[in-house]
Amino acid sequence: MISQGVTITTRCEACGGVLILDTGQHIGGGRLWWGTEGACQSCPVAWCDQDFGDATPEEIRQALLAEHGPARLRLTAPEASAVPVLRALREVHGLSLARARAMANVLKATGLVGTFVEVELVASRLRHHSVGVTVETSFGSRRL
Ligand SMILES: [Zn+2]
Structure with a gap:
């Protein structure tokens, strides 16, 4: 599968703990998908966000470009x-x-x-x- 991702460590807004974000893009069924999964290491905060289409959120694109280059x-x-x-x-x-x-x-x-x-x-x-x-x-x- 064609995919590219990046893992970002940030701060959990709920508890101040370490929040790990896995974000990226992949191709599935001829479409471009983007998604983010977040999980706090110290509290139950967790979510998964995924969608497809041309409009990948700019912060995901920028994170991928910064990590892997264009x-x-x-x-x-x-x-x-x-x-x-x-x-x-x-x-x-x-x-x-x-x-x-x-x-x-x-x-x-x-x-x-x-x-x-x-x-x-x-x-x-x-x-x-x-x-x-x-x-x-x-x-x-x-x-x-
Ligand atoms: Zn937390």
């Missing part, structure tokens, strides 16, 4: 037809054609940057349409 998606053949690229981008994000074009231009020119899971979600759609892509991360580049 990933960059590039086309292996930027000069190839843009048609399958546009189709894939519109499927992933439900974009208008104009916004998909703008995104495709960024992808062609510099690559798309995001968290590893966000980039992998777009990459899997592009591969589905036989578009060659690479995902570069701080922990290595994968050519698929």
Whole structure:
């Protein structure tokens, strides 16, 4: 499974004890999921929060980017037809054609940057349409 997470230690608002947060993103059923599980080490405070869609809370994205660094998606053949690229981008994000074009231009020119899971979600759609892509991360580049 494609997933990335980070563990954050913070202070419990209820008792002042040590609160451990496990937060992250993963891909399930072709969707991007984000979630946070929190548990206090000293009192019964605990919760689990999970949802899917494009709007991962910014604090989760920032925690992942800080811990693991950003990933960059590039086309292996930027000069190839843009048609399958546009189709894939519109499927992933439900974009208008104009916004998909703008995104495709960024992808062609510099690559798309995001968290590893966000980039992998777009990459899997592009591969589905036989578009060659690479995902570069701080922990290595994968050519698929
Ligand atoms: Zn507590």
